[in-house]
Amino acid sequence: MAVYTEVADDELARFIDRYGLGEVISCKGIAEGVENTNYLVHTTQGRFILTLYEKRVRREDLPFFLGLMEHLANAGITCPTPVRDRNGEMLNELAGRPAALVTFLDGMWIRRPRPEHCQAVGAALAKLHLAGRDFALTRENALGPKGWVELFSRFEDRADEVCPGLTDDIRRELDELLPIWPKGLPAGIIHADLFPDNVFFRGDQLSGLIDFYFACNDYFAYDIAICLNAWCFEQDYSFNITKSRALLKGYEQERVLEPSEREVLPILARGAALRFLLTRAYDWLHTSQSALVKPHNPLEYLRRLRFHRTVRSASEYGLETVA
Amino acid sequence: MAVYTEVADDELARFIDRYGLGEVISCKGIAEGVENTNYLVHTTQGRFILTLYEKRVRREDLPFFLGLMEHLANAGITCPTPVRDRNGEMLNELAGRPAALVTFLDGMWIRRPRPEHCQAVGAALAKLHLAGRDFALTRENALGPKGWVELFSRFEDRADEVCPGLTDDIRRELDELLPIWPKGLPAGIIHADLFPDNVFFRGDQLSGLIDFYFACNDYFAYDIAICLNAWCFEQDYSFNITKSRALLKGYEQERVLEPSEREVLPILARGAALRFLLTRAYDWLHTSQSALVKPHNPLEYLRRLRFHRTVRSASEYGLETVA
Numbered sequence: 001m002a003v004y005t006e007v008a009d010d011e012l013a014r015f016i017d018r019y020g021l022g023e024v025i026s027c028k029g030i031a032e033g034v035e036n037t038n039y040l041v042h043t044t045q046g047r048f049i050l051t052l053y054e055k056r057v058r059r060e061d062l063p064f065f066l067g068l069m070e071h072l073a074n075a076g077i078t079c080p081t082p083v084r085d086r087n088g089e090m091l092n093e094l095a096g097r098p099a100a101l102v103t104f105l106d107g108m109w110i111r112r113p114r115p116e117h118c119q120a121v122g123a124a125l126a127k128l129h130l131a132g133r134d135f136a137l138t139r140e141n142a143l144g145p146k147g148w149v150e151l152f153s154r155f156e157d158r159a160d161e162v163c164p165g166l167t168d169d170i171r172r173e174l175d176e177l178l179p180i181w182p183k184g185l186p187a188g189i190i191h192a193d194l195f196p197d198n199v200f201f202r203g204d205q206l207s208g209l210i211d212f213y214f215a216c217n218d219y220f221a222y223d224i225a226i227c228l229n230a231w232c233f234e235q236d237y238s239f240n241i242t243k244s245r246a247l248l249k250g251y252e253q254e255r256v257l258e259p260s261e262r263e264v265l266p267i268l269a270r271g272a273a274l275r276f277l278l279t280r281a282y283d284w285l286h287t288s289q290s291a292l293v294k295p296h297n298p299l300e301y302l303r304r305l306r307f308h309r310t311v312r313s314a315s316e317y318g319l320e321t322v323a
Numbered sequence: 324m325a326v327y328t329e330v331a332d333d334e335l336a337r338f339i340d341r342y343g344l345g346e347v348i349s350c351k352g353i354a355e356g357v358e359n360t361n362y363l364v365h366t367t368q369g370r371f372i373l374t375l376y377e378k379r380v381r382r383e384d385l386p387f388f389l390g391l392m393e394h395l396a397n398a399g400i401t402c403p404t405p406v407r408d409r410n411g412e413m414l415n416e417l418a419g420r421p422a423a424l425v426t427f428l429d430g431m432w433i434r435r436p437r438p439e440h441c442q443a444v445g446a447a448l449a450k451l452h453l454a455g456r457d458f459a460l461t462r463e464n465a466l467g468p469k470g471w472v473e474l475f476s477r478f479e480d481r482a483d484e485v486c487p488g489l490t491d492d493i494r495r496e497l498d499e500l501l502p503i504w505p506k507g508l509p510a511g512i513i514h515a516d517l518f519p520d521n522v523f524f525r526g527d528q529l530s531g532l533i534d535f536y537f538a539c540n541d542y543f544a545y546d547i548a549i550c551l552n553a554w555c556f557e558q559d560y561s562f563n564i565t566k567s568r569a570l571l572k573g574y575e576q577e578r579v580l581e582p583s584e585r586e587v588l589p590i591l592a593r594g595a596a597l598r599f600l601l602t603r604a605y606d607w608l609h610t611s612q613s614a615l616v617k618p619h620n621p622l623e624y625l626r627r628l629r630f631h632r633t634v635r636s637a638s639e640y641g642l643e644t645v646a
Binding site (some may be wrong): 004008009010012023024025026027028029030031032040042104105106107108109110111112200202203 | 333335346347349350355363427430431432435
């Protein structure tokens, strides 16, 4: 992990005491999560994840993230639920950082997802979209089309260091995509980062969703497009239509896509691939060679983007088009 | 952590299955331990620590370490107990590395130990010494006096980069210490690294000892000397005789020191300080600036060493000398 804040035993005991969760039995720092420091804390009353928010998370976004998790959990989505302290607060301070305690979620993420996992993910995504509809707070998608342009401008002159020609690839894609980016699609709360490592399973049963720190308001179908990129490509970058069909089928079991959403799915999928290409290329250029967390290879998303550029209709993702 | 090996969910499930420990409920990489990769694994049958041994641990030492933990646990010492698989094996392979599963130990380490903690540590150390007496395997202390000379020779020409004059300090100490290093003291299995982060407490109750990966055969009193260095200095490097008195009192509740051991305690304490000064100075010079795990400051042990050089008799550590 990139950042790691130490918490002393007595500080922790005082912190946990605010929540009335009994005695701390054990506390282990977790070697996951690049953005924040996470501890798995056992108390006499159960297991919890303690998160200390490091610099990359904006403090003013925390009430949205924590409020959303609580809202979704109340609506029946299995996700970490923030614990409120004796004063009703979800957000406190520990070791000089904003800190929150959430319930521990059983399960493991699946390294080699099969179509049945994709179907479960599709269904869970749709349920999340429906459950988020009456959440009061909103958060703009900082990594939507406007954000892409801004982010690209910060490394445009160095993009060819990632791979020769990447500057032109990205510029051409932005030029093509921005004018045709859809308007007025069904929108609401989206997860925006529902990759395999954020979905827990016990056996083949989906047991929960985690990491809501990219959640925001945007098109529901864009969230699906992110999942198509995240779940349906094989290691050799081939697109597995059996998986995407399963994912879309799972989604439509809970929420049927509108014709307007179906039609633009290839455009949204290009946008989603571009979004991860941009952030990964940026991280690639801005992570020191010796950092522990190796940045993901951005070019995986150039490959995905090229695939989506060849797609002519949503039926190529396995979506059965309504006559 | 310096090294971190990923384990896939399906690999893990197969591995755990060898032990007949039920279904894996969760698995979190732990951000502790510089030498090895550690996971906290929950199965339907309990909590375990899964350790993947990385390069710094010699594979041929593993039967000693694992056998010792099992032996001590059977003798009533609360320490991680290796779990044997269906074939009776404690050592297996996972993700291309030697791997073992040990029981999880509740408790947390104490950042600011008080005298009562030191007394509990002293007693636990003596119990460990007694319990190790009938352990069949042996392991030479690679970081004993012979090892110091060898280790120093590897960075002697650069020691002044740590601090000007360090080369002379160490050379003089070796010249003085080696000829007077005691011979024939009571010996057996020692922990050799019983620092506060290797001792767990629940509240003020000692709940277990961990990290036996420096354990070896050496003088019992040398292990005490290591603890005097590890537990009895304050942040300002002042020596807290109340703590050392408590530690020695705790020890002697379980095992009374022989006169030969008492007499040489100041010499052993110098040796212990020198041992950590040497390894820390070596790590200081050989860790890249950008490494995640910042090496400990070696000079803390130069300060300790200088203190021990002023000590004339064990009574200055609070040990009541027998008339």
